[in-house]
Amino acid sequence: MKNVFISIIVSIAIAASGYFIGQTMYNAKVAINTAEVKGLAERKVKADLVNWRLNFKVASNNKEDLSKLYSDAEKIQEDIITLLLQSGLKKEEINIGVISYSPIEFRDRDQKLVDQQHQLSNDIEIQTKKVDLISSVRSSMNKLIAKGIDINNFEPEYRFTSLNDIKPDMLKEATQNARVAANEFAQNAGIKVGSIRSAIQGNFVIRDVGEDYSDTKKIDKYVRVVTSITFYLTD
Template sequence: MSGNKSVIIASLFLGAGIAAAGYFVSQTTLNERTGANTARVKGLSERVVQADTGRWLLSFSSFGRDVTQVTDVFEQTQAKSVRIHDILTAAGFSDDELRFTPLRKSDYTDRDNEGKIIDRYFLVSGSIQITTSEPQKIDPARQPIFDLAKDGIDVAQDSLRYEYTKLNDIKPDMLREATENARIAANEFASNAGVSVGGIQSASQGGFQIDAHSGSTSALDKLVRVVTNITFYLEN
């Protein structure tokens, strides 16, 4: 490869063995001022991890119309709270993982098109936030909670979120893997071009991305992904 020629390779399709290691886009340029050939390469590292934290929010309520019912409705709602607590405890959750909000009363008024009051009622409602470092306990508890509807106790799932919080534990290995995959891509180009890969001229990394492996935000498995951008020297 002559030092006074400019060569731009816009894209490179890697073989099946390279593709198995990840997806790479490579480009090479010839720097005429310095006479140095370089290959700019992207290296990908992906891995599936399991969430280590679960956050599950449930809510429940009881209905009343007459002010004389307020005490009874509060007691009904408290009884629902106890039933939910018992199910979650039986599912292996500790009290430290459960946070019940105080019960509260909310008043409502329905009006017709002319603004006349046609109904008055109130709800006594509560909620529970489950936060656990053992998120695998959540799924087995969901059916028993929702089965309470058979006894007239409707429990709403307001949110369910699984999180992976140990990114720092896998960052070094993933960056190493992405860098190695980038070098594989550079070596593939260099082999086709009849040159060899030298040292690194420059390198940078994109941010780590954590996405649900199945596409659902409530999935236990998470896909962690990082891409490195590395420029290698090419040697004749």
């Protein structure tokens, strides 16, 4: 009888231990059930800085004209600066380079010198936050070009430099959008979304509106970030 009683106790103990092991395995399985979703946040922004470069040159085939060329170059430079200031730019926004001399030789197939050119040129660079002003200022350069002045009017580069100001709100929005996506998945599956297990922040990408790659051609731009978030799922 004693042996029978001991056998019953052992059987109960084994059954109980089996139950607790089963519960532990079940709870562990629930705990690692997760859903990974992506959250997108996008903002339309406006460039807040523009870099623009002008280049002008004067040239002659006679080296004896160098003195006059320097005088002409200085006069052209003065005219450009005056026009820039009259258009609304400030002196501190204009960086004037140094007039440089470049001799150019033209040779035939036998490397015999057939002609030469003596050229003076200079760069003028503008950096300003007046992004809306540059378009009209660029157009004003046509007045000097119409006078026969050789000016290269390069495309301006529009930049958005205030990304850090909008990062926190965009990351918050991306996280909220990720949770919305997770809730939709969980609702269809008859479960609930719990806390965040892990999160990976994607890179912030700036693109010109209507462009796939460029980020400096236009004043209007889009900023976007995609986050990958893993949520715990519960019953």
